[in-house]
Amino acid sequence: MTQARKAIILARGLGSRMRREDDGAALDPKQASVADTGVKAMIPIGRPFLDYVLSGLADAGYAEACLVIGPEHGVVRDYYDRERPPRRIRVAFAVQEKPLGTADALLAAEAYAASDPFLVINSDNYYPVEVLRELRELGEPGTALFSRSTLLAESNVEPDRVRAYAVCRVTPEGYLAGILEKPSPADLEAAGPDPLISMNCWRFAPAIFAACRGTPLSPRGEKELPRAVDEGVRAGKLRLRVLRGHGGVLDLSRRADVAAVAERLRGVRADP
Secondary structure: OOOOOEEEEEOOOOOHHHHOOOOOOOOOHHHHHHHHHOOHHHOEEOEEHHHHHHHHHHHOOOOEEEEEEOOOOHHHHHHHHHHOOOOOOEEEEEEOOOOOOHHHHHHHOHHHHOOOOEEEEEOOEEOOHHHHHHHHOOOOOEEEEEEHHHHHHHOOOOHHHHHOOOEEEEOOOOEEEEEEOOOOHHHHHHOOOOOEEEEEEEEEOOHHHHHHHHOOOOOOOOOOHHHHHHHHHHOOOOOOEEEEOOOOOEEOOOOOHHHHHHHHOOOOOOOO
């Protein structure tokens, strides 16, 4: 399989946690105005956070990216089409008509992906450039997993939040064996002292789309990408090589994250 040139960025989320004002976080007026819309990726940290995400992709060698947005997210399209088009990476758009989960969001970009290998990441996470590059060069479908200790030491997420992240199992040959979302305390204890965590950083082949279509709705009425992957892996229809992620992953999910993410991005140039 060739190197991946395309990236799909899931940017359709409702941002309900970001819209809440009960965490005591102090934002400047411009940041607060964007946070009120729930469009997390456009919160300004000097430049919109999404500019840092796209810049990291360009640094890692990706040539183009597709932003999966909602029909109400014209501000994102206007910014990248007209106000400040990126110079190092081409940007396309796919529209997820309703917020029906991350697997449904990926299906919205199926025509964009075509028959090519592609990266999938979240719009509210900033991943290490070297990890993105390694996935691009992997030569087969895969995922980057991060140890709990690495996330706690090098990210902006507190222990309680990390404990809620999906825990993964890996085969002795180094392939993904399963994903356990929202693990219970007993699950975490069984996973050992330093489990591998999924931060939704994937390299896929087109086979993922059948898995996304086939996965059932969750109790929240959504099709979720981790469940689609887990079911595909367990059924033998998907095979994903595991890369051990190094470095932290920044998470811009809540208002309280903005200051910590801004501090971690200090000195990082956003030049997509």
